[in-house]
Each structure stands twice: as C-alpha cells, then as structure tokens.
Amino acid sequence: MPANMPKRVKYRKAQKGRIRGNALRGNKVSFGEFGLQSLEIGRINARHLEAGRVAATHYLQREGRVYVRLFPHKPISSKPLETRMGKGKGEPDFWTAVVKPGTVMYEIGGVEEDVAKTALLRVAHKMPVRTRFVVRRPSF
Secondary structure (H helix, E strand, C coil): CCCCCCCCCCCCCCCCCCCCCCCCCCCCCCCCCEEEECCCCEEEEEEHHHHHHHHHHHHHHHCCEEEEEECCCCEEEECCCCCCCCCCCCCEEEEEEEEEEEEEEEECCCHHHHHHHHHHHHHHCCCCCEEEECCCCCCE
C-alpha cells in the first residue's frame, strides 16, 4: 500500500480538472514559525511529499517539529503501456496534492531561522514546483 493516500474515497477515479488562480486558503504559516510556500501551479506526488518530510526531519535530527500541510487526495490514473485505445479509463496509478501559488506546503517550528532555512531548502530540492521561504507574521 502506498505511503500517503486516503483511507476511503467516494469515487476511485477522478477527472483531471484545471488548476487556476492563487491559494485563498492554506496560504499563511499557521503551525510553525517558518514555512515553504509554492510559487507556481502543480501536482505534488505522495512520493515527493514523503521525500520532503524525510529530508527535513533527517536534517533537523529530532529538533523542532515538521508540519506537512498537504495531503494527496487526487488519484491519477494511467493505462498500461502498449495498450490499445478504448476499453475505459485506466486504474489509479498514484495520488497527488493539487497546489496553487501561495500554498504553504511545509512548516517548521522550534528551531532557529538559519536551521529552518537550510532544512526547507533541502525540501525545496525535492519539490516539482518553485518555492520560497516564508516567516510567520504576527496576527493583530
């Protein structure tokens, strides 16, 4: 069973859809002090998410806390290689999280800024979208 996927879904297969606009929700650092924010549209695979989480926790060496703000809800299906056209939609192949510009993907708390910056840079190398480092702003 894959690492990150929903326990149950109403429909096994989903349509592709179009990703448009900027993130209206999930665009602020909420849990930690520092975050990694997406700058472009994309679909982030469950494997990318796990690789980023492992990279951050490995660098931090049990200091601080890593928050993964995304979850792969969307199934991406594919047909087997060298299969003729027709015969319906392929089986779900992997799961992705849909990301818009402004989405905070990872957060880190409990460490200094330079440590968090280096950890999130390592995470950014694993991501298929451009990202930037963001700091939590006080809410008045």
